[in-house]
Amino acid sequence: MDFNLNEDQVAFRDAARDFSDNEFAPHAAAWDAGHIFPRAVIRQAGALGFCGLYCPEAVGGLGLSRLDSSIILEQLAMGCTSTTAFISIHNMATWMIADYGNDQTIVRFCPDLVSGKALASYCLTESGAGSDAGSLRTRAVLEGDHYVVNGSKMFISGAGATDVLVAMIRTGESGTRGISALVIPADSAGVGFSANLEKMGWHSQPTCEITFDNVKVPVINRLGEEGDGFRIAMKGLDGGRINIATCSIGTAQAAICRARDHLLSREQFGSTLSSFQALQFKLADMVTELVAARQMVRLAAFKVDQGDTDAAVYAAMAKRFATDVGFEVCNQALQIHGGYGYMQEYPLERYVRDTRVHQILEGTNEIMRLIVSRRLLSDADIESIQ
Amino acid sequence: MKVLVAAKRVVDYNVNIRVLSDNTGVDLNNVKMSLNPFDEIAIEEAVRLREAGTAEEVIVVSVGTSACQEQIRTALALGADRGILVETDEDMQPLAIAKVLKAIVDKEQPSLVIAGKQAIDGDNSQTGQMLAALAGLGQATFASQLVMGDGEATVTREVDGGAETITVKLPAILTTDLRLNEPRYASLPNIMKAKKKPIDVYTPEDLGVDVTPRVKTLKVEPPASRKAGIIVESVEELVDKLRNEAKVIS
Ligand SMILES: Cc1cc2nc3c(=O)[nH]c(=O)nc-3n(C[C@H](O)[C@H](O)[C@H](O)COP(=O)(O)OP(=O)(O)OC[C@H]3O[C@@H](n4cnc5c(N)ncnc54)[C@H](O)[C@@H]3O)c2cc1C
Numbered sequence: 001m002d003f004n005l006n007e008d009q010v011a012f013r014d015a016a017r018d019f020s021d022n023e024f025a026p027h028a029a030a031w032d033a034g035h036i037f038p039r040a041v042i043r044q045a046g047a048l049g050f051c052g053l054y055c056p057e058a059v060g061g062l063g064l065s066r067l068d069s070s071i072i073l074e075q076l077a078m079g080c081t082s083t084t085a086f087i088s089i090h091n092m093a094t095w096m097i098a099d100y101g102n103d104q105t106i107v108r109f110c111p112d113l114v115s116g117k118a119l120a121s122y123c124l125t126e127s128g129a130g131s132d133a134g135s136l137r138t139r140a141v142l143e144g145d146h147y148v149v150n151g152s153k154m155f156i157s158g159a160g161a162t163d164v165l166v167a168m169i170r171t172g173e174s175g176t177r178g179i180s181a182l183v184i185p186a187d188s189a190g191v192g193f194s195a196n197l198e199k200m201g202w203h204s205q206p207t208c209e210i211t212f213d214n215v216k217v218p219v220i221n222r223l224g225e226e227g228d229g230f231r232i233a234m235k236g237l238d239g240g241r242i243n244i245a246t247c248s249i250g251t252a253q254a255a256i257c258r259a260r261d262h263l264l265s266r267e268q269f270g271s272t273l274s275s276f277q278a279l280q281f282k283l284a285d286m287v288t289e290l291v292a293a294r295q296m297v298r299l300a301a302f303k304v305d306q307g308d309t310d311a312a313v314y315a316a317m318a319k320r321f322a323t324d325v326g327f328e329v330c331n332q333a334l335q336i337h338g339g340y341g342y343m344q345e346y347p348l349e350r351y352v353r354d355t356r357v358h359q360i361l362e363g364t365n366e367i368m369r370l371i372v373s374r375r376l377l378s379d380a381d382i383e384s385i386q
Numbered sequence: 387m388k389v390l391v392a393a394k395r396v397v398d399y400n401v402n403i404r405v406l407s408d409n410t411g412v413d414l415n416n417v418k419m420s421l422n423p424f425d426e427i428a429i430e431e432a433v434r435l436r437e438a439g440t441a442e443e444v445i446v447v448s449v450g451t452s453a454c455q456e457q458i459r460t461a462l463a464l465g466a467d468r469g470i471l472v473e474t475d476e477d478m479q480p481l482a483i484a485k486v487l488k489a490i491v492d493k494e495q496p497s498l499v500i501a502g503k504q505a506i507d508g509d510n511s512q513t514g515q516m517l518a519a520l521a522g523l524g525q526a527t528f529a530s531q532l533v534m535g536d537g538e539a540t541v542t543r544e545v546d547g548g549a550e551t552i553t554v555k556l557p558a559i560l561t562t563d564l565r566l567n568e569p570r571y572a573s574l575p576n577i578m579k580a581k582k583k584p585i586d587v588y589t590p591e592d593l594g595v596d597v598t599p600r601v602k603t604l605k606v607e608p609p610a611s612r613k614a615g616i617i618v619e620s621v622e623e624l625v626d627k628l629r630n631e632a633k634v635i636s
Contacts, residue, residue, distance in 0.1 A: 007456070007459075008577070008578075008581070010456070011456075011459060011460065011463065011572075011577045011580075012574060012577060014420070014460075015463070015571065015572045015573075015574065015577055018571060018572070019571050022571075047573065048571055048572075048573040048574060049573050049574030049575050050574070053574075062574055062575060062578070064574075072574070
């Protein structure tokens with residue numbers, strides 16, 4: 001067992017950091033304030049390989065492990081949480097097409113997606129089906145060589161700005177087995193987008209409701225077989241949860257760096273804040289929890305890479321733990337900054353706003369606990385969860 | 387033509403340098419190291435020459451410990467074709483590095499050598515010039531623009547008074563200034579491809595070069611920390627202090 005990054009991982013990390021420091025960090029506050037989706041910078045990120053991290057090389061991706069991908073995304077998140085989170089969702093949706101699509105679908109969509117020339121959204125949630133995603137009602141009816149889709153999807157990241165929708169749609173019976181995954185070009189006739197929903201954070205990417213009004217989707221665009229959709233959606237989320245957890249870790253790291261500098265420079269009561277033991281201990285706790293969270297995320301990534309039968313359980317534990325720790329660390333870093341932390345001149349309040357949603361999306365942290373406890377209370381050996 | 391680029395492993399420009407408590411040097415333990423920024427510009431310029439079809443091969447050479455392989459890999463990821471590491475644990479000073487580079491120049495016979503105008507650790511700005519003298523080649527230092535001609539290069543140099551344009555016969559040595567170009571980012575696919583590019587390893591002994599340090603460092607000290615300023619109440623007070631305390635106006 002070796003916890004050190006290998007030579008490649010060091011090179012990937014440094015390259016990602018270099019890009020993030022120069023192209024994300026200086027603009028993140030302006031993107032946040034102006035609700036700007038940095039399309040050109042994401043395209044640039046795509047040209048450097050960040051849009052097809054774990055897609056296989058055969059489709060033009062980099063074929064990296066989830067562990068490598070996490071190491072890379074963490075560095076990007078240090079510069080802009082929200083933009084990196086979008087890129088991570090794009091990676092997830094692109095991987096789903098690459099892994100479950102037929103040759104025609106792969107050839108049609110993957111080259112532009114892995115290079116960031118085109119962008120993808122992941123569409124599972126509906127207004128009536130959130131945590132209980134298996135109850136989704138958007139329906140596709142088979143008519144010859146195509147489906148006709150009707151319904152709507154809620155809270156879709158990137159919607160309106162993305163080109164490809166990977167959508168989970170009911171093609172059969174009720175429940176999770178009646179769901180199929182369809183790849184729908186965003187410019188298909190009958191696809192409509194709501195106005196950009198106003199939200200607490202994640203301002204550098206739009207979130208919209210999507211409506212489908214008699215949208216024709218060729219059968220060839222289906223991922224896997226009919227009825228495989230929910231399983232494919234959950235497979236995507238195993239990686240997605242690791243990615244979102246990673247975005248929390250990177251942001252928390254940035255927050256800790258800020259907090260430490262502030263402790264060493266801000267003076268009150270005649271000495272720097274760093275001389276007060278209450279704050280020293282706070283910093284110690286923050287970094288201890290962050291290191292624990294990072295290791296857990298990397299363990300989960302490793303389990304997905306290994307194809308471990310409990311990979312989903314590790315991903316759920318990592319997502320729950322790292323997004324809770326990430327938010328708390330950012331919040332404490334804000335506290336250390338006092339009133340300055342609350343001001344938009346400093347990034348702390350943005351870190352707090354941006355990491356808050358990580359506890360909610362890609363499965364709420366309550367649902368993560370559900371996944372973990374269900375596994376633990378099942379018949380399977382519990383000591384194999386280590 | 388062949389272009390040889392010199393690349394140095396230095397403490398990353400973002401790191402706050404800490405002097406060792408025994409004043410023998412700076413603390414390099416667990417410190418982030420990277421490619422000297424001026425050398426990154428040198429690599430970029432060389433790679434652009436190859437992309438333009440002016441150069442056929444870009445070779446990157448680094449002198450130092452085996453860890454320098456990391457910086458050579460970075461250079462290969464940025465587009466250099468192959469690497470040379472001259473491995474030594476000796477404290478490498480500009481003259482010793484210049485001698486090693488001279489041996490590599492003799493071996494490789496490049497038409498152009500590009501190096502940074504200085505490395506951000508020692509800030510010596512000597513290696514390129516010494517190499518030019520040792521190898522008997524023309525030099526164009528502090529370059530902010532390079533135009534390749536037939537058997538010669540026209541170089542705009544950053545000098546105290548502004549810019550100076552000179553022509554040097556090839557083979558020649560160029561050292562880079564900040565404005566020469568803006569280096570690209572290493573892409574992830576190129577980082578992966580860089581692994582397959584060859585790196586030859588020599589020792590100074592292999593090259594017949596004596597790298598024993600000639601300059602002895604007596605003591606390394608941090609610069610005096612800046613004293614806290616004061617806020618004056620009025621312009622009169624400011625003028626008074628400038629005149630009577632700082633004595634910078636009369
Ligand atoms: C900014 C943003 C971006 C998003 N992007 C996407 C996207 O790109 N694609 C997509 O498909 N979805 C996306 N979502 C949707 C997100 O995944 C859902 O909001 C989330 O799964 C929760 O669903 P819900 O909002 O309907 O909450 P509900 O399911 O209504 O949950 C409400 C509360 O009840 C809790 N709860 C529910 N059931 C249980 C239970 N059985 N036991 C205990 N507690 C329970 C939940 O944890 C939560 O606290 C996004 C959401 C946001 C806010």
